[in-house]
Amino acid sequence: MRTAGQSRLSLASVALGVVLLVAGSYWGLARAPPEIFMGDVQRIMYVHVPTAWNAMLALVFAFVCALMFLFTNDWKWDNRLEAAIEMGVVLSILLCTQGAIWAKPTWGVWWDWDPRLTTTAVQVFAFGGILALRAFAADPMKRAVWSAVACIVAFADVPIVYFSVKWWNSLHQAQSTPDTVSSAFHWPLRINAIGILFLWTGLVALRARLGALRLRGELAPPDGGPPLVTR
Amino acid sequence: MNALVAALRKDLLLQWRGRAQAVAIFAFGAATLLLFSFAVGPDSRALRQHAAGFLWLGLLLASTLSLAESFDLEVEEQALEGLLLLPASPRALYYGKALANWALLALLGVALFPVMVVLYDASTPQLAGLLGIVLLGTAGLSAPGTLYAAMTAQTRSRQTLLPLLLFPLVVPVLLASVQATSLLILGDPMGQARSWATLLFLFDVIHWSLGGLLFGQVVED
Amino acid sequence: MRGVIEGGWEFVIAAYAVTAAVLGLYASSILLRLRTERQRAMKQVP
Numbered sequence: 001m002r003t004a005g006q007s008r009l010s011l012a013s014v015a016l017g018v019v020l021l022v023a024g025s026y027w028g029l030a031r032a033p034p035e036i037f038m039g040d041v042q043r044i045m046y047v048h049v050p051t052a053w054n055a056m057l058a059l060v061f062a063f064v065c066a067l068m069f070l071f072t073n074d075w076k077w078d079n080r081l082e083a084a085i086e087m088g089v090v091l092s093i094l095l096c097t098q099g100a101i102w103a104k105p106t107w108g109v110w111w112d113w114d115p116r117l118t119t120t121a122v123q124v125f126a127f128g129g130i131l132a133l134r135a136f137a138a139d140p141m142k143r144a145v146w147s148a149v150a151c152i153v154a155f156a157d158v159p160i161v162y163f164s165v166k167w168w169n170s171l172h173q174a175q176s177t178p179d180t181v182s183s184a185f186h187w188p189l190r191i192n193a194i195g196i197l198f199l200w201t202g203l204v205a206l207r208a209r210l211g212a213l214r215l216r217g218e219l220a221p222p223d224g225g226p227p228l229v230t231r
Numbered sequence: 232m233n234a235l236v237a238a239l240r241k242d243l244l245l246q247w248r249g250r251a252q253a254v255a256i257f258a259f260g261a262a263t264l265l266l267f268s269f270a271v272g273p274d275s276r277a278l279r280q281h282a283a284g285f286l287w288l289g290l291l292l293a294s295t296l297s298l299a300e301s302f303d304l305e306v307e308e309q310a311l312e313g314l315l316l317l318p319a320s321p322r323a324l325y326y327g328k329a330l331a332n333w334a335l336l337a338l339l340g341v342a343l344f345p346v347m348v349v350l351y352d353a354s355t356p357q358l359a360g361l362l363g364i365v366l367l368g369t370a371g372l373s374a375p376g377t378l379y380a381a382m383t384a385q386t387r388s389r390q391t392l393l394p395l396l397l398f399p400l401v402v403p404v405l406l407a408s409v410q411a412t413s414l415l416i417l418g419d420p421m422g423q424a425r426s427w428a429t430l431l432f433l434f435d436v437i438h439w440s441l442g443g444l445l446f447g448q449v450v451e452d
Numbered sequence: 453m454r455g456v457i458e459g460g461w462e463f464v465i466a467a468y469a470v471t472a473a474v475l476g477l478y479a480s481s482i483l484l485r486l487r488t489e490r491q492r493a494m495k496q497v498p
Contacts, residue, residue: 040460094474130396136392142382
């Protein structure tokens, strides 16, 4: 059973990610000293920055899947694309929420038109829209091609959005960047980043498996015969 | 090239035949401009301050109507399948459609401008600069809009999907066009309008190339 | 420059709780959906 082994591997990856996240968060919350200016609020960074890195990584993976699907027409890339976009949207929503929670004690407002926060919000809608498009496209082949095309266009758009917002908002830039984090603070950051990485790759693999099962159901003839596409 | 000219002629002819539709879309845009002023209140200074934003929001909302319309015709009688049988590349079909949509949107922008001037007392002496911004901004709406309209026209609930996909994508267009138009209306001591125009131009180059590259994938089976 | 931000633990806890909740809910939704889909597939192809 190849597939059973694969899902066991994905589950193991998820479990490893959870263990690393618990360890990194314990380090960041209980053992790391409070930061000089930000105090204890800085501890949010130990989960916020890893989420940001991984959200970007998930969307880069989605972009790669989109290209691979258009070049190979292999369904497995469509399943991965769907999984990666969903993961990227979930991580981006999480990122916005963490950003708002961090902004309140530091900037005094929940939301600031900071280029990163704003771009993440735009990203949620751009890639969330692709999930909506998938939900409303009935033909599996068209759905796959369209979401690959939309994913490439949206991915190319993200840097333009970032720079235009940065330019637009250059009058009151009040960013506190993670570059100010001193080296003593790096370890919880790294452990959490690797933890989230294992967590999302495992989840994306499971989600792609789910997509493959659904697709097989869709492509199968109604009389319960063998599926039309075996890949 | 011939195929592109033929496709453009076809789409311009379609829009000319459907000019009642264009008038209706203009009326829609003008009505949104009127509504924005009700949302702000009769504060002429604030209205003038935000005139450019209202103009571009009105144009953006109206554009989703005209973009969706441009592909409904092709999908209804399965005209698109017929067109793909012709010995013309889908790229020519895309650029013909996108250019025709651009022309219509630019015309809409030019037509909505006097409405804005009358309602918000927001005129500018630099009409040529404004025309340039309208052309660059509507080109940025038309290229991704045409690509996405080709997809959403073939789905259920296309009325919702097109704006949902298009709005996040054209955030840079909205930002840059509003800033540039605002600078032209309210005065531009630092000469920043030109840099916003450059940003718009870059956006246009990227999306017009991407659209041409990817459209073939969207319509072909 | 303002001084050290005092306290703020409620924000820290909220951020970690939200993260745990979102990731946990998404993970369990995938596992649940996968189980239903597997059962359906088993029923379809005996």
